[in-house]
Amino acid sequence: MITKTGTSWANIANLRKCTLAELEQPEHFRVTVGMATCGISAGADLTFEALRQEVERNDLNDISLEITGCIGLCSFEPIVEIYEKGKEKVSYVKVDPVKAITIVRQHLLHGEPVEEFTLRGFLRQQREQKQRDAEAHSYLSHKLEPVTTTELDSRSRELVIEEESPESELAGLPEHFTDLPFYKKQKRQVLRNCGYINPERIDEAIALGAYAALERALTGMSAKAVIECITDSGLRGRGGAGFPTGIKWSFAAREKAEEKYFICNADEGDPGAFMDRSVLEGDPHAVLEAMIIGGYAIGASKGYIYVRAEYPTAVKRLNIAIEQAHELGLLGDHIMASDFSFDIELRLGAGAFVCGEETALIASIEGGRGMPRNKPPFPAAHGLYGQPTIINNVETLANVPGIILNGSQWFRTIGTERSPGTKVFALGGKVEHTGLLEVPMGITLREVIFDIGGGCPDNKKIKAVQTGGPSGGCITEENLDLQVDFDTLKAAGSMMGSGGLIVMDEDNCMVDIARFYTEFTVDESCGQCVPCREGTKRMLEILERITGGHAQMEDLDLLEELGEHLQLSSLCALGQTAANPVLSTLRQFRDEYETHIRDKQCPSHVCKNLLGYIITANCKGCTKCARICPVHAISGKPREIHEIDLDICTRCGLCIANCAFNAIERR
Numbered sequence: 001m002i003t004k005t006g007t008s009w010a011n012i013a014n015l016r017k018c019t020l021a022e023l024e025q026p027e028h029f030r031v032t033v034g035m036a037t038c039g040i041s042a043g044a045d046l047t048f049e050a051l052r053q054e055v056e057r058n059d060l061n062d063i064s065l066e067i068t069g070c071i072g073l074c075s076f077e078p079i080v081e082i083y084e085k086g087k088e089k090v091s092y093v094k095v096d097p098v099k100a101i102t103i104v105r106q107h108l109l110h111g112e113p114v115e116e117f118t119l120r121g122f123l124r125q126q127r128e129q130k131q132r133d134a135e136a137h138s139y140l141s142h143k144l145e146p147v148t149t150t151e152l153d154s155r156s157r158e159l160v161i162e163e164e165s166p167e168s169e170l171a172g173l174p175e176h177f178t179d180l181p182f183y184k185k186q187k188r189q190v191l192r193n194c195g196y197i198n199p200e201r202i203d204e205a206i207a208l209g210a211y212a213a214l215e216r217a218l219t220g221m222s223a224k225a226v227i228e229c230i231t232d233s234g235l236r237g238r239g240g241a242g243f244p245t246g247i248k249w250s251f252a253a254r255e256k257a258e259e260k261y262f263i264c265n266a267d268e269g270d271p272g273a274f275m276d277r278s279v280l281e282g283d284p285h286a287v288l289e290a291m292i293i294g295g296y297a298i299g300a301s302k303g304y305i306y307v308r309a310e311y312p313t314a315v316k317r318l319n320i321a322i323e324q325a326h327e328l329g330l331l332g333d334h335i336m337a338s339d340f341s342f343d344i345e346l347r348l349g350a351g352a353f354v355c356g357e358e359t360a361l362i363a364s365i366e367g368g369r370g371m372p373r374n375k376p377p378f379p380a381a382h383g384l385y386g387q388p389t390i391i392n393n394v395e396t397l398a399n400v401p402g403i404i405l406n407g408s409q410w411f412r413t414i415g416t417e418r419s420p421g422t423k424v425f426a427l428g429g430k431v432e433h434t435g436l437l438e439v440p441m442g443i444t445l446r447e448v449i450f451d452i453g454g455g456c457p458d459n460k461k462i463k464a465v466q467t468g469g470p471s472g473g474c475i476t477e478e479n480l481d482l483q484v485d486f487d488t489l490k491a492a493g494s495m496m497g498s499g500g501l502i503v504m505d506e507d508n509c510m511v512d513i514a515r516f517y518t519e520f521t522v523d524e525s526c527g528q529c530v531p532c533r534e535g536t537k538r539m540l541e542i543l544e545r546i547t548g549g550h551a552q553m554e555d556l557d558l559l560e561e562l563g564e565h566l567q568l569s570s571l572c573a574l575g576q577t578a579a580n581p582v583l584s585t586l587r588q589f590r591d592e593y594e595t596h597i598r599d600k601q602c603p604s605h606v607c608k609n610l611l612g613y614i615i616t617a618n619c620k621g622c623t624k625c626a627r628i629c630p631v632h633a634i635s636g637k638p639r640e641i642h643e644i645d646l647d648i649c650t651r652c653g654l655c656i657a658n659c660a661f662n663a664i665e666r667r
Contacts, residue, residue, distance in 0.1 A: 007329040019207035028062040034079040036070035044078035050097035054104040069282020071195030072436040190398040194282030202324035205285040213401035226297040233408035234420040239393035242486035251380035252298040255388040260300035263391045266307035269353040270469030273500035275424040276394035280314035284321040290397035295342040309348040353524035372572035415441030419485035429503035446480040460505040468497025471577035473584030509606035510589040515543040517581040532575030547607040605666040608651040618663035625655040
């Protein structure tokens with residue numbers, strides 16, 4: 001590692017050249033393990049340790065074993081990828097410790113990839129499993145008597161033989177992740193290094209361009225020129241509001257003050273959102289570099305990253321990245337022998353959703369309770385400790401180095417005129433392929449959900465898409481051809497938000513969805529202003545009456561009135577947007593609300609208090625439902641129709657999910 005005293009831009013360039021050669025053409029095997037939070041939760045830490053021990057046991061000292069961040073398709077974790085000079089990369093998926101040992105012994109020792117563990121081998125197994133499931137379902141549907149376990153096992157063995165595919169069929173399956181439909185329409189700019197570099201090695205980040213934009217800014221651009229470049233690019237805040245980043249920077253730059261601050265807002269709290277976490281875990285130096293550039297542009301000497309304490313992996317890698325940047329002279333006094341000094345510290349949030357609001361975040365850093373204040377004055381003029389302060393979220397900052405390095409017009413070639421660039425989304429809910437994706441602005445929701453996400457499982461029909469998390473609204477299936485950009489989504493009654501995108505199918509109850517988001521807002525309200533503190537609680541009470549079968553039609557008018565008051569009179573954006581999920585679902589699915597109230601029925605069979613379960617004549621008396629019922633509400637003799645005691649039944653749905661004869665119905 002180069003020491004600070006010997007660091008110069010020439011040495012950084014030499015480090016970049018040498019490390020890039022090692023990455024692109026490793027002399028020996030380079031083995032990477034996806035160790036973002038999604039990978040670790042799937043067991044990647046155990047897989048990594050198994051690989052390490054087996055490599056040591058076989059004296060493979062020339063093997064480079066490294067960690068990486070998330071590649072986006074989290075459902076394939078743990079992911080192990082092997083790079084070898086002159087050969088195609090081999091991608092292994094769902095690698096447990098036992099598979100890891102086999103990979104070392106067969107691939108690393110003898111140079112023979114373990115085909116059945118690769119992405120292509122896994123896809124083949126998936127295809128064959130679907131064929132077996134279809135055959136088994138067809139077999140069971142014609143069986144009049146209950147099928148024994150022995151019979152099913154025997155039939156499964158027959159089907160394996162029947163559907164055995166020749167090895168030549170592997171050629172038609174994708175070999176690399178980039179060949180999958182999930183990646184075809186993506187344009188990875190913010191996520192460009194995630195899943196490839198080791199986030200705990202600054203030399204690998206530098207090899208792929210980290211700090212090249214900082215060099216350009218410090219050696220060839222004035223602070224004013226940096227702000228003009230960001231302004232001309234049209235970059236808008238990716239935290240939700242979409243305010244032009246360059247204009248925000250210019251506000252702070254023209255303020256005269258003894259001290260200025262630059263803050264990265266990494267307090268990601270939307271349910272189902274993990275965009276910022278993935279960037280921090282996979283490419284932390286992109287954020288550090290952007291903060292240094294931003295500090296130079298506005299004249300700040302101190303920066304803070306406000307990150308959730310619930311993100312331990314991100315916190316660990318940020319601390320490592322900050323220490324490494326100090327060692328190379330990229331942080332601290334007189335950066336790279338220039339007149340500019342800038343340092344960064346972490347501040348850990350305690351998980352309060354409201355601290356995503358910039359004035360509440362500032363209060364938290366100052367040591368107070370995270371509560372918003374009235375604006376103006378805005379933080380750019382009167383922020384942290386009363387000094388001019390810029391706050392940008394992680395994704396916004398990750399775009400900055402590319403703009404400085406490639407120019408504002410390059411950035412404008414991506415996306416739309418008013419929303420240039422890309423947007424990172426956390427795609428979740430009722431969709432085949434959940435995960436992290438990055439798409440150009442202007443793509444349609446239909447393309448994201450169907451072309452990238454693969455549509456709803458089991459050919460279910462899409463009912464709605466929730467964009468913007470608890471602050472957003474629902475887009476119906478009829479409007480899926482809307483472009484994804486700030487203004488179009490806002491005009492449709494929703495918002496971009498930070499990037500959570502939840503897909504709902506025909507089995508989702510929109511009243512229950514509204515209740516879920518309202519319950520979240522009630523829990524996260526700081527309680528400072530009456531409209532939010534009391535209004536959200538009253539809305540939740542009404543929604544619970546509706547889902548519980550105790551509401552009146554007048555409650556719908558009261559919901560609308562409360563929602564409008566929240567939007568107009570709440571102190572901060574949390575309260576002002578809290579009613580969006582309720583108002584959007586009420587506007588587009590009013591008939592569903594009315595059915596709950598008038599008929600005491602939940603059309604989607606979700607609201608438990610409105611459901612009754614019944615066993616039909618299709619029951620064969622196999623007793624499985626009675627055996628798995630957690631509260632013993634089902635009774636009956638073998639080979640006789642069973643019964644459900646609705647006074648005991650908790651409506652958990654286990655019996656329906658496990659009945660092989662479709663003999664249990666919700667009514």
